[in-house]
Amino acid sequence: MATEHHTTDTRITVSRTFDSPAPEIFDVLTLPSRHKEIDGSGFIVSDDHTNRITAVGQVFTMNMTGDHMGGDYQTDNHVVGYDKNTLVAWKTAPAGTEPPGWEWVWELKADGPDSTEVTLTYDWAAVTDKALLQKVHFPLVSESQLEDSLGNLASAVAG
Template sequence: MTTTETSITVSRVIDASAKDIFDLLTLPRRHQEFDGSGFVRADEKSQRIQGVGDVFVMNMEGEHMGGEYRMYNHVTAYDENKMVGWKPAQEESKDEPGGWEWLYTLKAEDADHTEVSLTYDWSKVTDPKLLPIFPLVSADQLDESLNLLAAAVTNP
């Protein structure tokens, strides 16, 4: 685990190919299965992520937002079988992400084992109303996301 003032990164080796993990990460309808924060409820009929610039919508729930809400996730990183990341935007400003990013980096160790790193970075958050809530997701919750990802990739 690596932690700075504005980011947390956790890593683990998952017993699956980088391709299988990437295929799961790029399918928003399955994101609830590996959400260690407990906020993700379901995708809003989003298509598979195909590249930088794509936007997928997630239905969420959390006390920090007063219950149910939607996030518009703008894909910021895409390198097939190696990396995928996105910056969320709240519904009222759905075209302008708030400055935090989720980034999954995959490093194949061999055909059936991949080191997966998950980075939660809020270094570009500038809204003074949002800053006090960061980090909203803990390192333990990020670790749980990777544990759940490992389970989900073995149960297609």
């Protein structure tokens, strides 16, 4: 269950092998109501009455909290990648706005019937708004918090 990681100036990627089949992991990842369980950052409070993620183009809303936003806030998460049991990705935006460029990508690669390599990428390369870049110090979520998310996901799937 070793965690691998790779960090650049605009992207953090962490990977871990799970002793679970990809469909079980994907089931947790595509249900926003379970995202609080897997969040290693501590920012997620709850989902906002959202349905399961089933396709690109969907938007799900999360209730969040954090000093970087002055307390409680909401995000709209625009699904930009979906491939059943292998990929789910979304770009996050303050509620009611278009995504300014950062995204979360979860990739699942089956390695036998009960083993799956899970890769989580936090990428902010597409953020170009200079005012935003001055206000928000990327990355907002650290590599260790992403690793915590993988650990939390493993617990959520096993539970």
